[in-house]
Amino acid sequence: MNFNQFKSIYPSAFLTDVSKNDQAFLTFPYQNKWINFDENQLTVSEKKLLYLIFNQDITMQNLETPQSKWYQFLIEDNPSLPIEKGIYRVVQFDITKKDTRFDKKLWLSSFKSFFKDVQEAFFIDDHYGLLIHRYSGFSAAQEETIGILQTLDDDFSTKTSGYIGQYWPLSLDFKQFFKEEQTIFLNQLQKSKQVFSLSDVALSYYASEALSKSPIIQQLKKDLASHPEIKELITAIWLNQGNISLAAKYLYIHRNTLQYRLDRFFEEFGFSLKDRNDLLLCYLLTI
Known part of the structure; x- marks a missing residue:
């Protein structure tokens, strides 16, 4: 297909001379340039089709861990805040079942599309990752997040669990709060329902040590x-x-x-x- 044909199907598509480093767009090499598609205007099936059309080798891309400022702040020892101010929360996810054709990049872009004001989303390892979004008067409720993951599980033949973190003002304490939420999620992963938050597991998590005595x-x-x-x-x-x-x-x-x-x-x-x-x-x- 030539560019005009793509343009007739996806009017927002555009060409650039260099790769557009923006997770809001799907970008593919095209005739010595790069063709870009707005992810928010693509369905999961359309994204899969575009990958097939461009014969994109996504294996290596899926293995790469994005070294974003949020990744450096939360996972590495970089003390610099990823952004100046705001109130944010971290949604953790863990994909416990997937087939050999699972496309991490496509899954991640689909997951992001369900949330508003997403700052960053990435995998930390082969199955576990984070989505960070900013509070702006709207946030997906627990039931909505369950519905999101169930939809993705149906589309991608996966089994996914999630943890909805609390909203916190961005400060150096944010990393400490995230680390505790991460410990809670990984500790309670097999002990709770598909998607849970602090209020669901606080009693069992914090009382377990006292009960053991x-x-x-x-x-x-x-x-x-x-x-x-x-x-x-x-x-x-x-x-x-x-x-x-x-x-x-x-x-x-x-x-x-x-x-x-x-x-x-x-x-x-x-x-x-x-x-x-x-x-x-x-x-x-x-x-």
């Missing part, structure tokens, strides 16, 4: 450990805030089946998972 708690944990299926039961009730119908759907069982298991649990252990205090205690026993 209690002989009573340790004995109760030992009793529950002899019934591995009970942890799944307690977790389902906890994550669904005591709603039996939602918990049954979470477990893929009938509501009556779940009710029977709750009755059996009460008979054996003396705790009612319908009671908020009992449920809290039992949840603490599973962490």
Whole structure:
């Protein structure tokens, strides 16, 4: 295809003499120049098609880690702030399942397109990365972020988890806050739902050390450990805030089946998972 044909399909496309180092655009070598496409105007399928058209070798690109100012500030030991001021948060993501054709650059550009005021997004290793965006009166809620990742998982045949960080004013303390959020995310990655935030895991994360010192708690944990299926039961009730119908759907069982298991649990252990205090205690026993 010549440039005019591309232009007729993508009116915002343009040519440059050098590669445009701007993550808002997809850029490909084209007839001794570079052709640029606005990513916000491309669907996931269109991006895949453009990569095929230009026969772009993205293997090496995917292995490169962008050395942006945010990367240097958060991951490396560079003390310089990446930008002068503002309020920002970090969304962490971890792709635990992907096929051999997975395109990191395409996935990342698609992920960014769902958020407003994105400052930077990059992979740190083969599966884990960060998205930083600025507070501007709008922020994707947890349910929206779950929907975003589910959409991408469907499109890319992946399985992804995410952590929504708190908004913090940009200062030298920002890196310290991020490091703690990073520790929380990696610690709770296999213990929580697909997308979670501090309020979802604060209790289990910060209480775990104190609980480990209690002989009573340790004995109760030992009793529950002899019934591995009970942890799944307690977790389902906890994550669904005591709603039996939602918990049954979470477990893929009938509501009556779940009710029977709750009755059996009460008979054996003396705790009612319908009671908020009992449920809290039992949840603490599973962490």
